[in-house]
Amino acid sequence: MAPEAPFFKDKDWAAKLENWRFFYTGDEKNWFIVGDNPIVTRGIQDHDPVYCLEEFIFPVSGKILLVNINPPIDKSLSPKSVLECNIAIIERAQRFVACQNKDFLEALIKLYKVDIQLGKTNTIISEVFNTLMN
Numbered sequence: 098m099a100p101e102a103p104f105f106k107d108k109d110w111a112a113k114l115e116n117w118r119f120f121y122t123g124d125e126k127n128w129f130i131v132g133d134n135p136i137v138t139r140g141i142q143d144h145d146p147v148y149c150l151e152e153f154i155f156p157v158s159g160k161i162l163l164v165n166i167n168p169p170i171d172k173s174l175s176p177k178s179v180l181e182c183n184i185a186i187i188e189r190a191q192r193f194v195a196c197q198n199k200d201f202l203e204a205l206i207k208l209y210k211v212d213i214q215l216g217k218t219n220t221i222i223s224e225v226f227n228t229l230m231n
Contacts, residue, residue, distance in 0.1 A: 116169040120162045127159025127197045130183050132190035139226050152226060154182050159197055166229055181225040184209055188221045
């Protein structure tokens with residue numbers, strides 16, 4: 098997003114980068130999954146090319162998660178938040194998700210299937226952002 102910033106009509110684009118937070122796994126294990134549609138946006142302005150990244154979750158790798166919300170997160174992610182972010186990545190994926198730990202990925206898929214059975218897939222994205230903001 099930063100390379101395109103000079104073309105934005107928003108003069109305060111640089112201030113928005115201050116909300117970006119990188120989260121690293123403390124134990125050096127891969128707790129973040131990646132998918133073929135990796136940027137999970139809040140969904141409010143998904144189709145607006147300028148404002149679509151106002152709030153997002155992006156798994157940079159299995160050990161790094163980039164989160165942008167307002168107000169910015171000023172604490173570490175709880176294990177519940179990590180699970181919810183991963184479930185949101187599964188929900189947003191079109192064809193595949195990947196993880197270096199097969200057992201962990203299978204457990205996440207089981208959790209996601211419970212959401213499907215309960216008819217909760219339409220609330221996964223909004224719930225993860227609400228959890229991150231609290």
